[in-house]
Amino acid sequence: MTGQRSWGYGRDDGPSEWHKSYPIAQGNRQSPIDIVSARAVYDPNLKPLIISYESCTSLSISNNGHSVMVEFEDTDDKTAISGGPFENPFRLKQFHFHWGTKHDQGSEHTIDGKPFPCELHLVHWNARKYATFGEAAAAPDGLAVVGVFLEIGREHANMNRLTDALYMVKFKGTKAQFRSFNPKCLLPLSLDYWTYLGSLTTPPLNESVTWIVLKEPIRISEKQLEKFRMLLFTSEEDQRIQMVNNFRPPQPLKGRVVRASFKA
Numbered sequence: 001m002t003g004q005r006s007w008g009y010g011r012d013d014g015p016s017e018w019h020k021s022y023p024i025a026q027g028n029r030q031s032p033i034d035i036v037s038a039r040a041v042y043d044p045n046l047k048p049l050i051i052s053y054e055s056c057t058s059l060s061i062s063n064n065g066h067s068v069m070v071e072f073e074d075t076d077d078k079t080a081i082s083g084g085p086f087e088n089p090f091r092l093k094q095f096h097f098h099w100g101t102k103h104d105q106g107s108e109h110t111i112d113g114k115p116f117p118c119e120l121h122l123v124h125w126n127a128r129k130y131a132t133f134g135e136a137a138a139a140p141d142g143l144a145v146v147g148v149f150l151e152i153g154r155e156h157a158n159m160n161r162l163t164d165a166l167y168m169v170k171f172k173g174t175k176a177q178f179r180s181f182n183p184k185c186l187l188p189l190s191l192d193y194w195t196y197l198g199s200l201t202t203p204p205l206n207e208s209v210t211w212i213v214l215k216e217p218i219r220i221s222e223k224q225l226e227k228f229r230m231l232l233f234t235s236e237e238d239q240r241i242q243m244v245n246n247f248r249p250p251q252p253l254k255g256r257v258v259r260a261s262f263k264a
């Protein structure tokens, strides 16, 4: 693996180039995908998703040059998801976002061909089966990512704490303390979901993710989304490049079935 190769979202290093350094980009269970709602199969055996974030401990917010990420303490199962298609609880490791320049693009998953302006990813790992996040990220059943769509609407009061912290991590490679933020406040009311087997949507694109894509979007204001667009892909000493369109487009389904926890 060439895990240290640089990649991005530009013309020369963007998603269409990733397969040169990461051949798995053309694999059989890549993400994101377009979810064709009429082709999703309702599975009455899928359990409700249980999101237990009550005593969660956020640590930091950072700009990794690809997105803005909030990381959590993950030394126990205090903050985990279970139920759904899972046998074990999966521990929350971090969350981050993907967004566009305009409202008509930004999300990674699309629904019936339609993108959303932004998508939140809550990344969890299977700590019952694997010793470290890295080990889990290399295993076919190692990770569980919950995807939440964001659309433009009224201001999201709970999002302000996060959007107000973004100025601290404007440049690539910057990090700030960000304690006691509970991402439960970012979830929609309904936990109805689609699920399918996929991958990380950024290099190394490991095919290790069970995806849970929530049907109900959350809303944030235009002004709040604008604050994400103020972030930069670049370090303080580099020529500034605005962090926007940090999404990978939908990948071929290759025979996979998307299951729905709800009746259409």
Ligand SMILES: [Zn+2]
Residues within 6 Å of the ligand: 096, 097, 098, 121, 201
């Ligand atoms: Zn993501």
